[in-house]
Amino acid sequence: MKRFSLIFASFVIGLLCAASVLAQGDVDPRPDGWNGMVLGAGSPDDAIRLFGPPARDRDKIALEPARPLSWLSEKYKEKVFRTLTYKKLHDYKQVRLSFLDSKLVLISLEAPNAELEKNWIDPDDLEKLFAVNFKPHKRKYKSRLPSPSEFQASEPSELKKDEYDYWYDMIAVSENSFIVAIADNYQYSSGLFESPDVKRRKKINARGTRYPGYVSDIEIISRSLALR
Numbered sequence: 001m002k003r004f005s006l007i008f009a010s011f012v013i014g015l016l017c018a019a020s021v022l023a024q025g026d027v028d029p030r031p032d033g034w035n036g037m038v039l040g041a042g043s044p045d046d047a048i049r050l051f052g053p054p055a056r057d058r059d060k061i062a063l064e065p066a067r068p069l070s071w072l073s074e075k076y077k078e079k080v081f082r083t084l085t086y087k088k089l090h091d092y093k094q095v096r097l098s099f100l101d102s103k104l105v106l107i108s109l110e111a112p113n114a115e116l117e118k119n120w121i122d123p124d125d126l127e128k129l130f131a132v133n134f135k136p137h138k139r140k141y142k143s144r145l146p147s148p149s150e151f152q153a154s155e156p157s158e159l160k161k162d163e164y165d166y167w168y169d170m171i172a173v174s175e176n177s178f179i180v181a182i183a184d185n186y187q188y189s190s191g192l193f194e195s196p197d198v199k200r201r202k203k204i205n206a207r208g209t210r211y212p213g214y215v216s217d218i219e220i221i222s223r224s225l226a227l228r
Helices: 002-026 044-051 123-130 148-154 196-207
Strands: 056-061 081-089 092-100 103-110 134-137 166-173 177-185 214-222
Touching: 044 081, 044 092, 123 134, 123 166, 123 177, 123 214, 134 177, 148 166
Parallel strands: none
Antiparallel strands: 056 081, 081 092, 092 103, 103 214, 134 166, 166 177, 177 214
């Protein structure tokens, strides 16, 4: 009986190790996908198979990206998309998967809030998460980005110090996708005594990495929605 128990325990441990390896294989970083869902290929049925029934399933709606890039055509405003919304999925507060003609065109990720949660995303970690080069960009009212190729070639890899204040974008361009991540670096005012908000911000930025703040949202967008 004891020998059987040991064999069974070894079998279970082996299964768990195999599952762990498979899980790691399923989340290999790539710039045009996330956790097994790939732009231009993934379908609503694939999402439900991977993640289960969504918290919300809406059809015939327009897209609502957190940061609509000037590279996008007006197509995203048309009510022709289906969006599945998941809550608390793979460490993200909310995940929205949007489809056009049953093909994935947009992955929207709401990341943890670094002021309230421990497992947050540093802007410097984006390249590791998606295996693509990101560049910071300070948004200006009614300004347009240069073309994707020009952006890749000429956009600086660092901004001026004060251009990181409050919010800025981290943008990546790949063959099949655009990725825009919103970096939150809100500057709380400090009086005679430092407020808890100011102290938290200092703690967030204490790592001394290149890009300050934390990532609040990530949009992985198919280039099929780009201007022609």
